[in-house]
Amino acid sequence: xxxxxxxxxxxxxxxxxxxxxxxxxxxxxxxxxxxxxxxxxxxxxxxxxxxxxxxxxxxxxxxxxxxxxxxxxxxxxxxxxxxxxxxxxxxxxxxxxxxxxxxxxxxxxxxxxxxxxxxxxxxxxxxxxxxxxxxxxxxxxxxxxxxxxxxxxxxxxxxxxxxxxxxxxxxxxxxxxxxxxxxxxxxxxxxxxxxxxxxxxxxxxxxxxxxxxxxxxxxxxxxxxxxxxxxxxxxxxxxxxxxxxxxxxxxxxxxxxxxxxxxxxxxxxxxxxxxxxxxxxxxxxxxxxxxxxxxxxxxxxxxxxxxxxxxxx
Amino acid sequence: xxxxxxxxxxxxxxxxxxxxxxxxxxxxxxxxxxxxxxxxxxxxxxxxxxxxxxxxxxxxxxxxxxxxxxxxxxxxxxxxxxxxxxxxxxxxxxxxxxxxxxxxxxxxxxxxxxxxxxxxxxxxxxxxxxxxxxxxxxxxxxxxxxxxxxxxxxxxxxxxxxxxxxxxxxxxxxxxxxxxxxxxxxxxxxxxxxxxxxxxxxxxxxxxxxxxxxxxxxxxxxxxxxxxxxxxxxxxxxxxxxxxxxxxxxxxxxxxxxxxxxxxxxxxxxxxxxxxxxxxxxxxxxxxxxxxxxxxxxxxxxxxxx
Numbered sequence: 001x002x003x004x005x006x007x008x009x010x011x012x013x014x015x016x017x018x019x020x021x022x023x024x025x026x027x028x029x030x031x032x033x034x035x036x037x038x039x040x041x042x043x044x045x046x047x048x049x050x051x052x053x054x055x056x057x058x059x060x061x062x063x064x065x066x067x068x069x070x071x072x073x074x075x076x077x078x079x080x081x082x083x084x085x086x087x088x089x090x091x092x093x094x095x096x097x098x099x100x101x102x103x104x105x106x107x108x109x110x111x112x113x114x115x116x117x118x119x120x121x122x123x124x125x126x127x128x129x130x131x132x133x134x135x136x137x138x139x140x141x142x143x144x145x146x147x148x149x150x151x152x153x154x155x156x157x158x159x160x161x162x163x164x165x166x167x168x169x170x171x172x173x174x175x176x177x178x179x180x181x182x183x184x185x186x187x188x189x190x191x192x193x194x195x196x197x198x199x200x201x202x203x204x205x206x207x208x209x210x211x212x213x214x215x216x217x218x219x220x221x222x223x224x225x226x227x228x229x230x231x232x233x234x235x236x237x238x239x240x241x242x243x244x245x246x247x248x249x250x251x252x253x254x255x256x257x258x259x260x261x262x263x264x265x266x267x268x269x270x271x272x273x274x275x276x277x278x279x280x281x282x283x284x285x286x287x288x289x290x291x292x293x294x295x296x297x298x299x300x301x302x303x304x305x306x307x308x309x310x311x312x313x
Numbered sequence: 314x315x316x317x318x319x320x321x322x323x324x325x326x327x328x329x330x331x332x333x334x335x336x337x338x339x340x341x342x343x344x345x346x347x348x349x350x351x352x353x354x355x356x357x358x359x360x361x362x363x364x365x366x367x368x369x370x371x372x373x374x375x376x377x378x379x380x381x382x383x384x385x386x387x388x389x390x391x392x393x394x395x396x397x398x399x400x401x402x403x404x405x406x407x408x409x410x411x412x413x414x415x416x417x418x419x420x421x422x423x424x425x426x427x428x429x430x431x432x433x434x435x436x437x438x439x440x441x442x443x444x445x446x447x448x449x450x451x452x453x454x455x456x457x458x459x460x461x462x463x464x465x466x467x468x469x470x471x472x473x474x475x476x477x478x479x480x481x482x483x484x485x486x487x488x489x490x491x492x493x494x495x496x497x498x499x500x501x502x503x504x505x506x507x508x509x510x511x512x513x514x515x516x517x518x519x520x521x522x523x524x525x526x527x528x529x530x531x532x533x534x535x536x537x538x539x540x541x542x543x544x545x546x547x548x549x550x551x552x553x554x555x556x557x558x559x560x561x562x563x564x565x566x567x568x569x570x571x572x573x574x575x576x577x578x579x580x581x582x583x584x585x586x587x588x589x590x591x592x593x594x595x596x597x598x599x600x601x602x603x604x605x606x607x608x609x610x611x612x613x614x615x616x617x618x619x
Contacts, residue, residue, distance in 0.1 A: 030440055033520030037436035038448065041429040041494060048486045049455050052466035059469060117358070125351035134603070135359050138366065141598035143549040145567040146591045149574050150365050153372075153588070162385070191362065219347065240457075248459045251551035251571075258575040270461050270552065277465055277556070285465055293462035300457045 053293070060287035082287035091266040092288060096295075098178065099268050103246035106182040111238055113186070114193035118231075119223045121194075122201040133198070136191035144188060148255035151184045156259050172260035181252050189245075193238040200234035201227055236307035240300045247296045250274070366595075373592040377585050396589045408590055410562055411569040415548055416597070417480070418565055422487035423544035430490045430539055431532060434497025435524060439510060449498065455491030464552040471557065482557040483565070487547045493539040500535035501528065537608035541601065548598060566594045 063078025086092060117136060120126050139147065153159045160166040171180045204227055212222045228235075250270040256263045266272040269292050277285035364386075372380050374393035383389040400408050436442075437449050467486055471477045476485075505528045513523040529536065554568040561569065570590050573583045 030520050031442070034436050034440050034442050036521055037432040037440075037524070041433035041489070042448070044429065044485075044489045045452070045455065045491070048467065048489045049458070049463065049491070052463045052470060053458070055470055056462070056466035059466065113358075117355070120351050120355060123351070125348045126355055127352070132355050132359065134606075136362050137602070138599065139362055140545075141602050142366070142595050143567045143598075145549070145551060145571050146594055147365075149570065149587060149591055150369055152574075154365060154368065159381070159584075187362065187365070244457065244459055248461045250461060251549070251567075254551070254555075255571055255574060258577060273461075273465055274552070274556065277468070282465075282469060286469070289462045289465050293458055296459045296462070297454070297457050304457075 056286045056289050056293075059283055060290050062283050064283065078283075082283050083291070085284055086287045086291055092269065092272050095266050095269045095272050099246055099249055102178055102182055102249070103243060105179075106185060107239065107242045107246060109182075110186045110190055111193055111235065111242065113190050114238065115197055115228070115235065117190070117194045118197035118201055119227060121198055122227065123219050123223070125219065133195070136194055138191070139188050140192040142188060144184075144251040145255055147184050147188050148181075148252040151180070151187070152256060152259040155180055172256070172262065174262040177256065177260050177262045181249075181256060184252050185245075185249075189242070193242070196238050197231055197234050200231040204230045232307065232310075236303070239307075240303055243300050243303060244296055247292065247299070369588060369592050373585075373589045375585075377582070380584070380588070393589075396585055397593070400586050400589045400593070403586060407561065408566075408569070408586070408593075411564050411566040412594070412597075414480075414563060415565040415567070415594075418483050418487060419544045419547040422484055422547045423540050425488040426490040426493055426543045427536055427540040429488065430493030431497045431529060431536055432524065434494045434499075435501045435505070435528060435532070437494070437498045438501035439505065439507070439528075452491045452494045456495055460546075460550075461552045464556050467553070468556045477557050478559045478563065480563060483547075483550070483553050483563075486553060487543075487550070490539065490543050490546075493543060496535055496539055497532065500532055504535075505531050534608050537605055541605060544601065545598065566590070570594060 060082050061077060061079060062075050063081045065074050065076050065078075066072070067074075117132075121129050121133060126132065142150070154162065155166055155171040157163070157166045157172075165171075170176060208226055209222050212226060217225075248270055249268045253263050253267045253271060257265070257267075264271075265275040269288065273285050273288045273292065276288060279285075368385060371386060371388055373396060374391050375383065375389050375396075376392050379389040379392075433452075437445055463486065467482075468477060471482050476482050509527060509531075510523055513527055514520075518526065548565070549567065550565075551568065551571070554565055558564055558568070561572065564572070570587060573590070574587050577583055577587065
């Protein structure tokens with residue numbers, strides 16, 4: 001990927017330094033220093049990223065064989081046996097479908113709110129920007145597990161302080177619980193995404209919108225036609241991380257299992273992985289992990305390429 | 314971009330102006346109605362974002378009976394100190410042990426991760442060497458691999474070497490941050506001038522000394538950002554402790570509270586402990602973010618420069 005090369009021409013110049021030209025410099029001949037800098041991360045990356053991925057793939061290709069019903073179990077190479085099981089596993093695909101529906105609704109809502117707040121903070125309409133910026137960001141400091149516990153109490157008919165609402169609306173019932181969880185995730189991450197977009201907005205030159213104001217453009221018009229196009233890279237970054245996060249959903253629904261019987265042990269793909277591995281059926285669980293990682297990679301990478309192409313046009 | 318480094322380009326004072334909050338005279342031009350509408354939206358969502366935390370604070374200060382019996386959004390008899398003491402002493406200080414564990418996992422993990430990511434990102438930005446682009450692309454691929462997909466294979470690998478259910482099981486995978494490398498590279502490319510490195514070389518400083526003495530200082534906002542976000546990522550990590558740890562004395566605080574919360578039906582007394590513990594567990598993160606916001610707000614924008 002060419003993340004750095006896709007920098008807008010003004011971006012590095014704005015830092016007050018000449019733009020670096022990576023790749024064009026001579027090899028520097030600082031081999032030992034480079035090794036010193038790169039090797040520690042490189043070795044650990046191999047050990048705790050590359051090796052586990054390879055090991056997951058390898059494990060997923062094995063299968064346990066038994067001689068008759070009570071014979072000794074042997075682990076043998078099974079080729080794609082586990083993947084056949086993955087593709088015929090209804091619970092897994094139901095959970096994948098569930099997080100996709102979740103993501104299609106929750107990610108746009110969350111990022112839409114984040115963008116709206118960032119634009120409002122960036123407009124002359126709002127006073128007390130510092131306060132709002134902090135107040136909206138505070139939930140990000142609340143870990144997902146804790147946020148889920150808090151909202152779980154607030155939703156729960158037995159525990160909630162707001163019984164008038166929770167007694168009449170089954171927020172933890174089979175139909176609504178997924179959106180109850182979506183609200184928890186939104187609550188935690190809107191402020192974080194808002195800040196990323198907001199700091200990109202601060203880099204939009206002031207002259208541009210001032211000129212637009214003199215031309216009689218409204219704030220809405222300026223936001224729509226000038227600011228949003230200029231911060232699209234930031235928005236697509238937040239979108240990618242949100243997509244990854246959605247497919248990985250685990251902590252919040254796992255916590256909700258103690259508040260709602262509608263959340264099953266295979267509610268999300270990662271919960272399926274965990275449930276399968278504690279059976280224990282590590283080979284199938286590894287295959288789930290591999291499929292999930294691949295799907296996440298394809299989705300987020302595809303989204304990245306899509307937005308880059310649009311930006312280049 | 315300009316937000317990330319204190320841009321000294323003439324005319325681009327927007328970041329500075331926004332930091333100074335209000336720009337008098339501007340508001341005169343905008344009519345009252347849009348301003349009122351905007352403020353209303355912001356106020357409503359302030360309630361949405363802060364009310365649950367306010368409720369938690371209030372609930373944590375009540376006795377177990379009062380939590381359900383009194384106004385949920387205002388204090389009854391204040392028992393916060395008693396409640397906190399009860400949580401801290403419950404089962405020989407299990408909760409403080411969890412807090413200490415979390416601080417260890419997140420503090421040490423993020424510190425080492427930041428150092429490693431900074432060195433690697435700096436080398437990728439400032440030296441031309443063979444395989445550089447390959448390394449960077451592999452690291453970027455690592456950013457897109459969901460961390461939870463690694464939890465299960467890590468568990469299988471760690472159980473081969475008998476390292477599950479140890480501190481290492483959570484700590485070691487936490488010190489690798491591909492996103493940190495990505496951020497460090499972008500930031501080093503933009504904020505460490507080549508001339509400065511040349512000058513240090515002419516002065517006879519070695520490459521490594523130049524990095525620790527000069528370059529790393531220029532990268533401070535990025536380093537604080539990497540540290541904070543890795544700290545949060547470790548503090549919030551759920552799958553790794555879930556799959557690795559059995560001994561409750563080694564739990565991080567979020568996972569411990571999850572365990573208590575899932576026992577609520579059997580042990581209702583835990584109700585107050587869960588609420589008070591939740592409140593206590595978010596304090597370190599809120600403090601860290603508020604104390605360091607001067608640094609991370611600058612670094613946050615760097616990630617979006619793509």
